[in-house]
Amino acid sequence: MCGLAGFLPPASSRLGEHAQAVIQQMTTAITHRGPDSTGFWAEEGAGVVLGHRRLSILDLSPAGHQPMHSACGRYVMVFNGEIYNHLDIRKKLEAGSWKKPPAWCGHSDTETLLATFVAWGIQPALQAAVGMFAIALWDRQEQTLTLARDRFGEKPLYVGFAEGQGNEEGALTGRGPLLFGSELKALMAHPEWQGTLASEALEDYLRFGCVGGAASIFQGVAKLPPGCLLTITQADVQAGRLQAPEQWWSAEQAARQAIQAGRIEDPEAAVSAVEQALGQSVRSRMLADVPLGAFLSGGIDSSLIVALMQQQAERPVRTFSVGFDDARYDESQHAEAVAAHLGTEHLTLQATSQMALELVPRLPELFDEPFADSSQLPTALVSRLTREHVSVALSGDAGDELFGGYNRHLWVPRIWHKLRRLPLPARRALGGSLKAIPAHTYDRLMQWGGRVLPRRLQMRTFGEKLHKLAAVLESPTERALFAGVASMNRQPAALLEGAGQGRAPEALFPALAQFNSVEWMLLMDTLHYMVDDVLVKVDRASMASSLEVRVPFLDPEVFHTAWRIPAATKLKDGQGKWVLRQLLYRHVPRELIERPKMGFAVPLDAWLRGPLRDWAEDLLSTASLKALPMLDLAQVRKLWQAHLKGQGHHAQQLWTVLQLLAWQRRWGEG
Incomplete structure (x- = not known):
């Protein structure tokens, strides 16, 4: 797990020492993503510069250092993520008849991925890889830069121009060097950066609390969509226009293919199929050369992941949860009961409201794009606790989206x-x-x-x-x-x-044919809420503490299995996630699990009227609001006064405005 950054000028030039200084600024901005080492590489004639920050998880030796060159010398790559099936891919490469087997220098998945690009080509290699990743690959022969992102968007990748101008018919436009990186702050560290707020993104941000889809908060800068790759030449940069990305994997298409493969009509067979697929996914995600554990809230999804981990582990799994001093939002006792039954080595962070409140002013630094899902606070806290003991944690995220866990389903x-x-x-x-x-x-x-x-x-x-x-x-x-x-x-x-x-x-x-209403909702939640909110929250909150989080539910085979199960089975007996419940009951007594869904919430209403009031008042001052003239000052102040008087529940709406204003104050335009 790492962080990457780089740039490609609009015309070839001698880079000299300037390039090293610039890429060091960009990678230093994301040191938290990879505190173990740093590296950079530049090709003089092309002007391309690649930078990397490393969090050592597999192959802790220098053989895993990046940027990494392919054995043939054609490719240079920086890579953020994990390829869980890379050992299986190595075996296929070694058994292949295409040429002599690779002479491995180490046992990192980065080296495996590079060899796969050489042997099979870029798209076949991506389709063979099971994992989470963001990749920047320079082809020295073709003089092209390829950016690629994993199937579900677990790992972020931003790309755009230093002086972005917009997004015309799917094509990014702008001037100056092309910039890319794991987080926006890496792009903003480039000396030629002149970011302009994308005001057209604000309505959807205020609606959902996140900047969704391929858009970013800046004009001419985009997030590479999940399952996509983008090929860039220096001519593209010179013209100031990038074409639309190419999709190498589609959740919608994969869901249709799973349905066409045949439904698993028998409910018990569905439970067993999920056990097989999810168990294998958990097993592959337990591979690490550093200490590993798991988040455990005591809910269905995280409890099931931990149960499957413990079933396959030779020693007690290390599990972590966070408890609050407000009993209405505290699930730690449920987590402790599940941990005791499974026999894990469990640790609870007894978080106080003060700990969360002290984190609030730091949120714009952690989320360098406006983000307003308040569960970001407990997620960041439990990540910080967990990192004190392990470097990798498995989570139960995405169970709701695949198996029907939200009340709306x-x-x-x-x-x-x-x-x-x-x-x-x-x-x-x-x-x-x-x-x-x-x-x-x-x-x-x-x-x-x-x-x-x-x-x-x-x-x-x-x-x-x-x-x-x-x-x-x-x-x-x-x-x-x-x-x-x-x-x-x-x-x-x-x-x-x-x-x-x-x-x-x-x-x-969008309306999609061939899906019933429940399936349509599951797919929309997967494509939007999960990608734009859940995975962003988990990535930024965990990587702020240099913690790698792996998501077993986001495995192609688990996804395929989930979509073969009829919606009526997923929501059987009026219960969401019926299949996951039945599977969990094989490991944990029903009475430890069956309770109302609480979520990872914090008492925002009370905090905004109490300990966060001064912070909010400062952000909602007339001078502060004028920094974002597209906000309706009168409406925002009216909402704030109604909240203070207890006239309705406006905390979530206010939180989106406050996080936008806090982001503006920290990052601003340019």
């Missing part, structure tokens, strides 16, 4: 089936009636009713949920309903100056 089809019978005008009238009563009034009713209601019927944010129900009633289509429940802020345009009504929610998610 269950109730969106149910509700829409009933809603569609009622005319839209009537639904809008009912929704308006619900919204006529302030959310905080509903909350007071729930507090009173909580004295007599069973615990399972008590809701922490009753008013917010009823207002969400009102929005649900007003949804014109099922796609709009899904877009609404998947949003942090249903009306982001209201926070932007002169933005009007904004885009229709259903325009955000």
